[in-house]
Amino acid sequence: MNKLFKKRGQVTIFVIIAIVLVVAVGGYFLVKDTFSSSGLPVAFEPVYNSFLSCLEKESELGIKILESQGGYIEPPEFEAGSEYMPFSSRLHFAGASIPYWYYVSGNNIQKEQVPSKSSMEKQLAEFINQRISNCDFEKYYGEGYVISFSKAEADVSIKDGSVQVSLKMPLVIEKAEEKSIINRHKISVKSNLGSLYNDAKRIYDYLQSTLFLENFGVDILRNYAPVDGVEMTCAPKVWNAQEVFQKLQSAIQANTLALKVQDGAYKLKSSEEKYFVMDIGVKNEVYFLNSPNWSYGFEVIPIQRGAMIAKPVGNQPGMGAIGFCYVPYHFVYSMKYPVLVQIMSGINRKQGNEIFQFPFAVVVQGNKPREPLDVEASVDYSLPEICEQANTEINVNVMDNSLRALDAEVSFECFGRICDIGKVNSAEPFYGLFPQCVNGKILVKAEGYKPASKIVSTVNEDVVDIFLEKEYEKEVKVNLGDQESIFDAIVTFESEDDSQTIIYPEQKKVKLSQGQYEIQVSIYRNTSIKLAESVTTECIEIPKTGIGALFGMTKKKCFEVKIPSQIISNAIAGGGVQKYYILESELQNSNVIEINAKSLPLPKSLEDLQKNYDLYEARGLDINFV
Secondary structure (H helix, E strand, O other): OHHHHHHHHHHHHHHHHHHHHHHHHHHHHHHOOOEOOOOOEHHHHHHHHHHHHHHHHHHHHHHHHHHHOOOOOOOOOOOOOOOOOOOOOEEEEOOEEEEOOEEEOOOOOEEEOOOOHHHHHHHHHHHHHHHHHHOOOHHHHOOOOEEEEOOOEEEEEEOOOEEEEEEEEEEEEEEOOEEEEEEEEEEEEEOOHHHHHHHHHHHHHHHHHHOHHHHHHHHHHHHHOOOEEEEOOOOOEEEEHHHHHHHHHHHHHHHHHOOEEEOOOEOOOOHHHHHHEEEOOOOOEEEEEOOOOOOOEEEEEOOEOOEEEEOOEOOOOOOHHHOOOEEEEEOEEEEEEEEEEEEEEEEEEOOEEEEEEEEEEEEEEOOEEOOOOOHHHOOOOOOOHHHHOEEEEEEEEEEOOOOOEOOEEEEEEEOOEEEEEEEEOOOOOOEEEEEOOOOEEEEEEOOOEOOEEEEEOOOOOEEEEEEOOEOEEEEEEEEEOOEOOOOEEEEEEEOOOOEEEEEEOOOOEEEEOOEEEEEEEEEEEEEEEEEOOEEEEEEEEEEOOHHHHHHOOEEEEEEEEEEOOEEEEEEEEEEEEEEEEEOHHHHHOOOEEEEEEOEOOOOOOHHHHHHHHHHHHHOOOEEEEO
16 A cells, blocks of 8 residues: 555656646746846837947947047136147147147146046046936837936946946836836947057156157257257358248148057067157057147247347457358247147947047247156145135125126135135125135136136235126037038037037037137048058158267158058048137027038048148138027
């Protein structure tokens, strides 16, 4: 009996197992068409894939802006240049407003604006947070879906070959009786931003430690301009300073293009080429650019009404015993000009080659390279000692152009430190305590108005009136001739103390106030132009070695400029530059700033591309407020 019960028990177990398997398999086939491998209902997958595609697109746009603007999406506060130092804090190139990584301010202070990788990650994360709510779900709303989401918190990690984006944001998808909530979203965007930035930082550190560009500039100066010398003649030697400056400008442009970086795309071929090559270990291609359209500063002494005159020795009364005449000359120059460093990746993202770029200010003073940047002597801006010594009472009145009092926030800048002073209430007088400072700067911000500043000395009590220009947010519309084709554009509004850039058509809003502006529009269209490898020959005069160098003797040195083949997927197709004084009445009585630009032919070679940039600089724009 026991054996019989055991056999029956075993059979019963096998039957139960079989039933469970049948139910499991049946259940799988029953729900496999309802839920995807990700856990989402199959009907919800297109919606979520659309969201991830939008997240990727916005991330790519942010990466593109970071690369084109030297690692910044929101550039540091704009600082204008001066007659003494022509550099502002940004270089404008093909419509982009790129913060200088190194420049000298208008009051002759060396400054750095090198972003860290963590700051780029934070900027990109904030960019995604602000733009992810713009994802377009209209198609799915029409199909009966209900889609909602709350505040986004992005986290970005920049790697050598990719950018990792993790987004914390509850996304709710509903339809009929089904509902799904996805809280975290992750994507990986293929990009060489990290590798390009690493190379850019390595190049920047090399330029600062060696002053390579400044020493290179000194060589250009001595080869293309009269600096020191003696000529055997009894007649004065005269040079036109403007012609000398123009020659220097052309020489700087040509010689800057000849610069190379070894271990990138370029390998040293002979010892003769070493003069133009920086030995830096980088992974990507590197180019150095200069343009005569950028800010330059040339000065020379002695000079008389635009002429550089060297007078002869030996023909003066009482010097006949010499028996010959000679003309010695010694001119002292100062040169200031920008160099744009471009690092190009050969690995394509969807839009083509990636280019990370940053500008660098080159300064030659008194025929010598500038003094190296003393990093150890840099001011620690986090120290609050000056702000703690606020004991001078200043009455600050903040008004608009109609003399109406405004609510505003007031701060004070002295020796590079910014102190928070307080908030102005338009209903009552404001008396703030300021630290004592000669030629400090009062900074004022008010909602709806353009920030303003005023240089004051706070040694004694005083009354300061500051007037703010009202800002108006306007929509921008760009037209390319009579063409209705799709294009991308970079639009910049630059005034004396401000610069704003939008990426059109993704961004269409700009805040402006009354004043003089230079409006720049660079229009790009998709192309698939393959530029073949090209080689050109450049020749310059360089100093001879040995005893010949003592007499300023030179020799001709020729070299090949090799430009590798590349694919241009976005080419400049139109645009121009226009100076325009915007009246407040135009801002008050309009909704849209309509900018009409002329088209340019799509380039088929590097020469065509250069011609387009030359045409772009000469083209104007038609500006209408409608």
